[in-house]
Each structure stands twice: as C-alpha cells, then as structure tokens.
Amino acid sequence: MSGGAAAKPRLASVLQFVALLVVVCVMYVATRAVPHAEGAAGVITAVGFLLLSGMLASEVLGLLGLPHLTGYLLAGAVAGPQVLHLVDEHAVERLSPANTLALSLIALAGGAELRVDLLKSVLRSLVYSTVVQMVLGVVATAIAFLTVARFLPFTGGLGRTQLVGIAILWGTLAVCRSPSATLGIFAQLRPDGPVARFALAFVMSSDVVVAMLLTAAIALTRPLIEPSAVLSLTDFKELGHEMLGSIALGTTLGLALTAYLWIIGSQLLVVLIAIGFGLTEGLHYLRFEPLLAFMVAGFVVANFSDQGEKLLHSIDRAGNVVYVVFFATAGAHLDLVLVKDLWPIALYLCGIRIAVIFVSHRISSRLGGDEPVVRRWGWSSLVSQAGLTIGMAVLIERSFPTFGAGFRSLAIANVAVNELIGPILFKIVLDRVGETGKGAVEKSFHDAEGVAVRAVAKEAESGPAPA
Amino acid sequence: MSSVALLLGLLVVAYLGSNLMGEGRAGYRLPSGAEYLLFGIAMGPYALGLVERSTLSSFEPLSVVGTAWLTLVIGADYGFHEDRRVAVRGLVLGLLLAAATALGVLFAVYTLLSRVPLLPGADVRLVAAGAALVSCETTRHAVRWVAGRYGTEGPLSRLVGDLSDADDLVPIIGIALFFPALSSEDLAIQLPFHVWGALTPLLGVVLGGTAAALLRSEPRASEGWGVIIGATLLATGIAWRLGLAPQAATFALGLTLSVTSRHGKELRAMISGTEQAVLLPTLVLAGAEVEVSAPMGLAAGLAAVVLVRILVRRLFAPVLVSAAGAPKASEGALSVGLVSTGALSITVALAFSSRFPGPSGDAVLALGVLLALAGELVGPRSLKRALVLAGEVKEARSEAEPPAEPVVPRTEVPS
Numbered sequence: 001m002s003g004g005a006a007a008k009p010r011l012a013s014v015l016q017f018v019a020l021l022v023v024v025c026v027m028y029v030a031t032r033a034v035p036h037a038e039g040a041a042g043v044i045t046a047v048g049f050l051l052l053s054g055m056l057a058s059e060v061l062g063l064l065g066l067p068h069l070t071g072y073l074l075a076g077a078v079a080g081p082q083v084l085h086l087v088d089e090h091a092v093e094r095l096s097p098a099n100t101l102a103l104s105l106i107a108l109a110g111g112a113e114l115r116v117d118l119l120k121s122v123l124r125s126l127v128y129s130t131v132v133q134m135v136l137g138v139v140a141t142a143i144a145f146l147t148v149a150r151f152l153p154f155t156g157g158l159g160r161t162q163l164v165g166i167a168i169l170w171g172t173l174a175v176c177r178s179p180s181a182t183l184g185i186f187a188q189l190r191p192d193g194p195v196a197r198f199a200l201a202f203v204m205s206s207d208v209v210v211a212m213l214l215t216a217a218i219a220l221t222r223p224l225i226e227p228s229a230v231l232s233l234t235d236f237k238e239l240g241h242e243m244l245g246s247i248a249l250g251t252t253l254g255l256a257l258t259a260y261l262w263i264i265g266s267q268l269l270v271v272l273i274a275i276g277f278g279l280t281e282g283l284h285y286l287r288f289e290p291l292l293a294f295m296v297a298g299f300v301v302a303n304f305s306d307q308g309e310k311l312l313h314s315i316d317r318a319g320n321v322v323y324v325v326f327f328a329t330a331g332a333h334l335d336l337v338l339v340k341d342l343w344p345i346a347l348y349l350c351g352i353r354i355a356v357i358f359v360s361h362r363i364s365s366r367l368g369g370d371e372p373v374v375r376r377w378g379w380s381s382l383v384s385q386a387g388l389t390i391g392m393a394v395l396i397e398r399s400f401p402t403f404g405a406g407f408r409s410l411a412i413a414n415v416a417v418n419e420l421i422g423p424i425l426f427k428i429v430l431d432r433v434g435e436t437g438k439g440a441v442e443k444s445f446h447d448a449e450g451v452a453v454r455a456v457a458k459e460a461e462s463g464p465a466p467a
Numbered sequence: 468m469s470s471v472a473l474l475l476g477l478l479v480v481a482y483l484g485s486n487l488m489g490e491g492r493a494g495y496r497l498p499s500g501a502e503y504l505l506f507g508i509a510m511g512p513y514a515l516g517l518v519e520r521s522t523l524s525s526f527e528p529l530s531v532v533g534t535a536w537l538t539l540v541i542g543a544d545y546g547f548h549e550d551r552r553v554a555v556r557g558l559v560l561g562l563l564l565a566a567a568t569a570l571g572v573l574f575a576v577y578t579l580l581s582r583v584p585l586l587p588g589a590d591v592r593l594v595a596a597g598a599a600l601v602s603c604e605t606t607r608h609a610v611r612w613v614a615g616r617y618g619t620e621g622p623l624s625r626l627v628g629d630l631s632d633a634d635d636l637v638p639i640i641g642i643a644l645f646f647p648a649l650s651s652e653d654l655a656i657q658l659p660f661h662v663w664g665a666l667t668p669l670l671g672v673v674l675g676g677t678a679a680a681l682l683r684s685e686p687r688a689s690e691g692w693g694v695i696i697g698a699t700l701l702a703t704g705i706a707w708r709l710g711l712a713p714q715a716a717t718f719a720l721g722l723t724l725s726v727t728s729r730h731g732k733e734l735r736a737m738i739s740g741t742e743q744a745v746l747l748p749t750l751v752l753a754g755a756e757v758e759v760s761a762p763m764g765l766a767a768g769l770a771a772v773v774l775v776r777i778l779v780r781r782l783f784a785p786v787l788v789s790a791a792g793a794p795k796a797s798e799g800a801l802s803v804g805l806v807s808t809g810a811l812s813i814t815v816a817l818a819f820s821s822r823f824p825g826p827s828g829d830a831v832l833a834l835g836v837l838l839a840l841a842g843e844l845v846g847p848r849s850l851k852r853a854l855v856l857a858g859e860v861k862e863a864r865s866e867a868e869p870p871a872e873p874v875v876p877r878t879e880v881p882s
Binding site for chain 2 (some may be wrong): 012015016018019022023026027033034040041043044046047052055057237267317319321364
C-alpha cells in the first residue's frame with residue numbers, strides 16, 4: 001500500500017475498513033474452527049494476517065493522523081494472545097526469523113541513510129547531544145528509578161548499593177533509542193529538513209554508543225550488585241573485538257554489495273534475503289554484532305559508491321512487507337497484562353524519561369548551536385524504544401539472573417509505552433514543522449532533473465533534431 | 468546440512484534459476500525443469516545424502532507456501548496463454564482431456580493396486596486418487612518451451628497452448644474436493660466434506676476480492692505486493708489449518724484477483740514474474756523428498772499411468788488435429804507430445820505428500836516426480852515432431868518449397 005500523504009478518496013477508506021472487518025472475521029472463524037494450531041499452519045496464517053491487518057489498520061488509523069507504525073503495532077496487539085487471541089504465543093515466538101530479516105534490512109537502510117555530508121553538517125550538534133543525553137539521561141533516570149525502587153517486586157531485600165547498581169543499568173536502558181521506529185516513520189513520511197536530519201544522524205549513531213555504554217555499565221555495576229565480583233576488563237576486550245570485527249566484516253560486505261550492485265544489480269531482493277538470514281547466522285556464530293555490521297555495510301555502499309539509492313530502493317520494496325510483519329509481531333509480543341500490572345510505575349518512569357530527553361536536548365541544542373526548529377522539536381524523535389531496548393534488557397537478565405527477569409518485565413512495560421507514544425509524537429512534529437514528504441519531493445525533483453540532464457546530453461550527442 | 472544452509476542453497480537456486488534460466492532463455496534449460504528434480508534427488512537421502520530427512524521435514528512450511536504461490540501464479544494466469552485469452556474450444560478440450568485422463572488413471576491404478584498389493588501400507592484409494600490428479604495435466608512449460616525454442620506458429624500450436632493452460636483447473640478442483648474428505652474430524656465446526664470443498668475456493672474468492680478492492684485505490688499494481696503476499700499467506704495458512712487444500716484456495720485467489728482487479732493485466736505480469744524463482748527451489752525440494760519404499764509397485768503404477776495418458780491422448784488426438792485443421796499424420800506424435808507433466812503435477816504431488824504423510828503420500832510424490840522425468844524424455848521431442856508435421860515450425864516452413872503451400876516435412880528439422 002502506498003504510503004503517500006495524499007488524501008485518499010472516501011470510498012477507498014470505506015473499502016479499507018470493510019476489508020479489515022472481512023479479514024478479521026475470516027481469521028476469527030478459522031481460529032474458532034481449529035482453536036489450537038501449533039504447527040507451521042498457525043505461523044503462516046499469523047504472518048498473512050498480521051501483514052494484511054497491519055497494513056489495513058495503518059491505513060484506517062492514518063485517517064486520524066496516526067503513523068503507520070502505530071497501526072502495525074496496534075493490529076498486532078489487538079490480534080495477539082492477550083486480546084482477541086487470533087495469533088497465539090507459539091506463532092509469535094516462531095516469527096523470530098522474520099525479525100532477523102527485518103533487523104538486518106533496518107540496519108542496512110539505517111547505514112545507507114547516514115551520509116558523510118549529513119554527519120558533517122550535524123557533527124557539532126551530534127557530539128553535544130550524545131554527551132548530554134547519555135550523561136544526564138543515565139543519571140536522571142537512574143535517580144528516578146531509585147525513587148520507586150522500593151515499590152518494585154524484584155528489588156525486595158536488596159541493599160542500597162545494589163539498588164544503585166540496578167538503577168545505573170536502568171539509566172543505560174533509558175538512553176537507548178529505536179532505529180527501527182525512526183526508519184519506519186521515515187519510510188512512511190519521507191521527511192527531509194533539519195529535524196529529520198538530526199533524528200536520523202543521532203538515532204543511528206547512538207546505537208553504537210549505547211552498545212558500548214551497556215557493556216561498560218554491566219562491567220562497572222557488577223561489583224556493586226554482586227559483592228563477591230570484581231571489576232574486570234575482559235568485557236571491554238570482548239567488546240573491542242566485537243566492534244572491530246563487526247566493522248571489518250561490515251566494510252567487506254559493503255564493498256561486496258557495491259560490486260554486486262555495480263556489476264549485476266538484478267534480483268537484489270533474493271540477495272538481501274540471503275544476506276539477512278545467512279549472514280546474521282554467520283555473524284552470531286563469530287560473536288560479532290550483526291546490526292553494527294549491516295549498518296557499516298549500508299554506510300559503505302551509500303558513501304563510497306553511487307549505488308546507495310539503488311540499495312535503498314530495494315530495501316524499501318522488501319521493507320514494505322517485512323516492516324509490517326516486524327512491528328505487528330512486536331505488537332503481538334507486547335505483554336499487556338504486565339503493562340496493566342506495572343502501568344503506574346511504567347508511566348512514571350516514561351514520563352521522567354521524556355522530561356529528561358526534553359531538558360537534555362534543550363541544553364545540548366543550545367551548546368551545539370542548533371537551528372531553532374531543531375532546538376525546539378529535535379527531542380521528539382528520541383522517545384521511541386523497541387526491539388533494541390528489549391534485546392539489551394535480555395542481556396542484562398542473562399548477566400544478572402537474580403533480579404533480571406523482573407527487570408526485563410519492567411523494561412518491556414516501558415518499551416510498550418514508549419513504542420506507542422514515540423512514533424506518534426515524532427510524526428506529529430514532522431507534520432507540524434512541514435518536513436513530511438519533503439524527501440520524496442526532493443528525490444523526484446532530482447530524478448526529474450537527472451532525466452532532463454540526460455535528455456539534453458543525449459540531444460547534444462545526436463545533434464539537432466530534424467525539422 | 469543445517470536448515471540455514473539448505474535455505475541459502477534454495478535461495479541460490481532461485482537466484483540462478485530466475486537469472487540464468489528464465490522464460491527468455493529456453494535454450495539453457497530443460498522443458499519441464501527436470502534437471503532441478505534430478506538435482507534434488509541427487510542431494511537427498513537416496514543419493515549423496517547431503518540433506519537429511521529431518522532437515523527436509525523442517526522445510527514443510529516452505530514447501531506448502533511455495534506450492535501455494537505456484538498455484539496463485541497459475542490461477543492469476545488462468546484463461547490466458549501468454550498475452551491472449553484462451554479460446555473456448557481450447558478451454559473445453561483441455562478440461563475434457565484432463566478429466567478423461569484423471570478418470571482413466573484413477574480406474575487403472577485402483578484396479579491394479581487393489582488386485583496386486585504392490586505398495587504395502589499404502590491406502591489404495593488415496594494413491595489412485597493422487598495418481599489421477601498428478602497425471603491429468605499437460606505442462607504448459609514444455610509446450611511453451613517447444614514454442615519458444617522452435618518458433619512454432621499455427622492453429623495446432625495455439626490449440627495445444629490453450630489446452631495446456633486450461634487443463635490446470637481439473638487437478639485443482641480435485642484436491643479442493645479430495646483433501647477435506649479426509650480431514651474434518653479435528654475441526655470444531657462439523658460440515659459435510661463437499662461443503663468444506665466448496666469453502667476452499669470460496670476462501671480464495673473472498674480474500675482475492677478483498678485484495679482486488681484494496682488494490683483499486685493504488686495507482687500501480689506494484690504498490691500492492693504486501694496485499695498480495697498477505698492475502699496469499701492468509702489463504703494458505705487458513706486452508707492448511709482447516710485441513711483444506713491451500714493450493715486450491717490460492718488458485719481461486721489468483722483467478723479472482725486477475726478477473727476483478729482493475730490492474731488485472733499488470734498483476735498477471737507481476738505475479739508471473741515470480742514463478743521461476745519459486746518453482747525451481749520447489750522442484751529441488753520435491754526431488755529431495757522422494758522416497759521409494761516399494762520400487763516394483765511404483766514402476767507398475769508409473770507404467771499404468773503413462774500408458775493411460777498416452778491412450779487417452781491418442782483418443783483425443785483426432786479431435787484436436789481436426790479442430791486445428793492439421794494433417795492427420797501428426798496425430799501419433801501429438802498423442803505422445805502431450806504426455807509431459809511439470810510444475811502443477813509436482814505441486815499437487817507435494818501437496819499430497821504433505822497432507823497425507825506416509826507410504827501413500829510418498830508413493831504419490833514419487834509417481835509425480837517420475838512422471839515428470841519420463842514426460843521430459845519423450846514429450847517435447849514428440850510435440851515438436853507433431854508441429855513439424857503440421858507445418859507449424861518456422862524453420863521447417865522456411866526450408867520447404869514452395870512456401871505458400873501447406874508443407875508436411877518427412878524428417879525432423881535439426882535444432
């Protein structure tokens with residue numbers, strides 16, 4: 001479905017609403033006829049349903065001005081195991097390969113969107129934002145966590161030092177953003193302008209910084225949380241190995257992709273699927289970070305060749321399908337029961353996080369000398385959280401099994417809130433500052449310009465046209 | 468071999484297949500894709516053993532989705548031969564030929580296996596029905612291969628092309644009716660099997676109509692890949708879940724989309740463009756999944772099927788030749804020329820082996836694969852000969868004197 005911002009005729013909207021009802025009814029009858037389908041049939045049905053209902057819900061909610069991503073998430077959440085139970089837990093779990101593919105495409109696209117000239121233009125702002133957001137973000141949200149720590153079920157019986165350690169970990173999670181949500185909004189709205197450029201550069205680069213920060217936080221807080229533990233630098237050594245290896249492999253992949261695009265250039269979709277599945281497995285096996293490697297690959301293609309647009313176009317085509325399944329699955333994954341139980345604390349922590357993001361951004365923007373529009377609205381892109389944050393929470397759970405499960409649950413409840421609020425906020429701001437659709441307009445202008453230039457050049461080569 | 472390695476292997480096959488062996492490159496591939504079946508057999512447990520049975524079973528969903536997608540392609544293209552509509556005469560003759568073949572094979576295989584127990588452990592009715600459905604089509608790939616390679620042109624070529632497209636409906640209706648007959652006991656809603664059989668295409672029609680309505684507002688059909696993929700997967704999953712035939716549901720979906728969408732022509736081209744990339748890995752999987760537990764029974768079944776196919780085609784050949792106004796001399800070659808089976812037969816055979824695992828399903832799959840291989844040996848060659856005899860091969864016409872007269876060359880034109 002096209003993601004154009006143009007107003008759709010009323011008939012199309014009615015058709016979409018009726019189609020959504022038809023699809024839900026068909027699925028409802030099928031799930032009631034065979035209530036327990038734990039095999040592959042259930043998974044295939046789930047993918048088809050999440051894809052169709054996600055797209056339809058996004059179009060219907062689009063009438064209210066909500067981003068497509070919210071439609072995908074809501075479709076998944078409503079169809080998921082905790083509301084209508086049209087998609088069961090088993091199917092949601094077995095959809096993880098689709099997430100692998102989606103994340104690799106998101107990382108590739110993220111890297112390809114990061115241009116050197118873009119980074120140069122926002123470098124000063126980027127440095128100040130990163131430092132202020134990270135420092136103030138970690139400290140302030142950690143303090144906020146400490147204020148409610150005694151109400152949390154998993155912190156009972158822990159001493160003050162241990163709580164401080166857990167609070168630092170919470171603070172680290174709080175500064176994590178969502179590249180997938182940002183790119184999801186970009187894919188729909190095609191924005192361009194100071195706020196969009198700042199969001200893209202900051203969110204994509206912060207990924208790497210947060211990964212390093214989390215490793216440091218786990219190493220530093222371990223002696224605080226586990227009295228018998230000592231500070232070890234092994235984690236940093238492993239992190240260095242992981243980062244360098246991922247960058248090296250990502251560069252190689254980027255060069256290989258460039259060569260492929262340049263020499264062959266066709267069937268890119270099959271190549272992307274093969275890379276998404278196969279290489280991710282290989283990178284996991286080598287203990288490298290797939291997201292970083294794919295991001296570097298995208299960066300190399302976009303900045304060291306003229307094949308970036310071709311790559312982005314192909315990812316965009318595949319992404320139209322893969323992103324919907326990815327976010328709808330994320331919606332189905334949302335633990336709404338947990339959110340119901342922890343909502344006051346989750347809401348409090350989310351509120352504090354947003355306030356800290358806002359204040360940190362105002363400070364860093366002033367220091368970095370950002371344009372007024374970025375100074376005022378740049379923070380709106382930093383609220384979303386999604387799979388990356390949950391992945392980090394799982395890592396913390398594995399590192400600290402004593403309290404990790406409860407910690408992860410609270411993190412998921414927070415991600416659920418941020419995942420729903422963040423994209424809406426960002427879309428409203430992009431619409432408000434008039435950056436929505438500017439990327440597409442500019443691109444089509446350049447395309448048209450290119451065609452015109454080629455036509456003139458061809459005419460010049462062939463001489464004047466016969467009378 | 469791990470699942471990921473097998474998946475990557477299949478993707479490579481899809482890539483190579485769609486790049487190097489597309490429709491435009493008929494000279495570099497065999498007519499019915501038999502080389503991919505052989506490659507699968509070579510990789511599978513019976514030859515090199517590179518792919519274990521456990522790995523293959525984890526690929527069952529891929530096989531179901533692949534076959535469902537292939538029938539979507541066939542459904543979307545149904546009623547069309549390349550860019551033109553299939554003539555009513557070709558449609559009727561194709562349906563009659565396929566139905567007669569199915570009934571003949573059903574009777575022959577059932578009679579043979581119920582009298583001589585050559586397939587121990589197999590359900591004779593199931594194997595006979597499966598054999599009937601995998602053997603009733605004439606693959607359009609072989610017909611198009613001959614047409615593309617030798618530049619055939621004329622009424623017999625058109626008629627053969629039309630009937631090879633039209634006969635696809637018979638096995639589809641067969642699996643739509645047959646699958647629910649053996650499955651409704653797990654369902655919360657109890658309905659007679661013929662009602663479930665009717666619900667199979669209805670599911671495709673509802674989802675196809677929904678998809679067509681959604682694509683209505685799109686400026687280009689290519690914007691609607693998500694809708695098409697979503698509707699296809701939903702139809703496949705629901706049909707599979709209910710014990711129906713996913714392939715029949717997606718056939719109906721493709722047909723509905725093609726007929727009711729305002730982007731019908733564009734959709735047909737779009738969906739057809741994916742066929743090679745899906746077909747070739749599916750053929751490899753089918754080859755790898757072949758299991759021959761009773762070679763004698765299989766050989767006897769294959770012989771019966773081939774004989775019935777040739778016999779039925781021999782009976783139809785005078786009608787076809789007369790309808791096309793071709794010389795009677797081409798009847799013999801034509802009856803052998805129409806024995807090729809291919810994509811749809813393998814699709815139906817895979818659907819059977821997935822729906823009825825065990826000796827019966829294995830026998831139907833093995834029969835389907837062997838039939839395609841056997842058809843590859845004689846079908847295209849004989850079809851070419853029939854068309855040469857009918858004076859519809861360009862090279863033959865250009866060599867003959869005088870060109871204006873009807874020509875019946877006595878020897879085959881060297882390719």
